[in-house]
Amino acid sequence: MKIAAKYAARKANDDDNMVPLINVVFLMLVFFMVAGQIRKADPIPVIPPQSINDTRAATDPNIEIVVGADNILYVDDVLFTVEDVQAYLEQAFSSAVNPDAFWVQIKADGDIPLDSLRPIFNQVRLAGLTKVSLATQLEREAK
């Protein structure tokens, strides 16, 4: 019948239109799977300072200190005040499996002044830790 034929034709056409869409979606999926890295999100968004430095961390940090733009301080995803950091670090260091490789990463926003970072570094030093690294962001084009 005429109507049925028409109907069937339209149905086939609908499916045909879906194929390019799926192609694009698959391409995007593959792109994000390959190019992106899945990692735990920071508790607060931090824009690290840009630098030409291209050193990658060999191991994951034992302690991660995140300092946001308004001086909010997170240690291992928990909100901290500066004074409590030393005790936490000492406790974490004493229970570390491999104390020689114990290192602390400080992820600080590029816009925060250095004087608000100094107390944090001081706490780390008071805790007796020497391996500290600052997180930076690779600058793609050197100016």
Place this chain on the structure above:
Amino acid sequence: MPLNISQPKRKNAISLTPLIDVVFILLLFFMLTSSFVPWRIVDTPLSVATDAPAAPEERVNVILTLKQNNGQVWVNDEVLSLSDSSVFQTLVSDNGDAVFIIQAEDGVTLQSLMSLADRLKLNGAETVSIANAFAMPEAK
């Protein structure tokens, strides 16, 4: 008698809609969890407070002081502009194997500090020390 020849019917494909649903969900997942920030690390080794005096430093120190975030740096009471590459080239070539120690006053941002360190490195400085900028000011 009508011939009952069935048309070679288009094979009924599996419905595409559930497939697309799943692919969209996967796509959303990867889009939201991916991070494209190229994280790198700068080591800032801290010195442990010891009673032993520090080993005598043989190398010459060049101390650079950042006072503001205006792209200027003080070296030996001289103001250098960060945007002026040639000045830094001369500074580095004049002090071949010196240790470039960066100090910073209150209010200087981390980005300014890293930019200065980058500038020195780009002009060939071998040893740049930024740890001093994070040291607590000595009690006076």
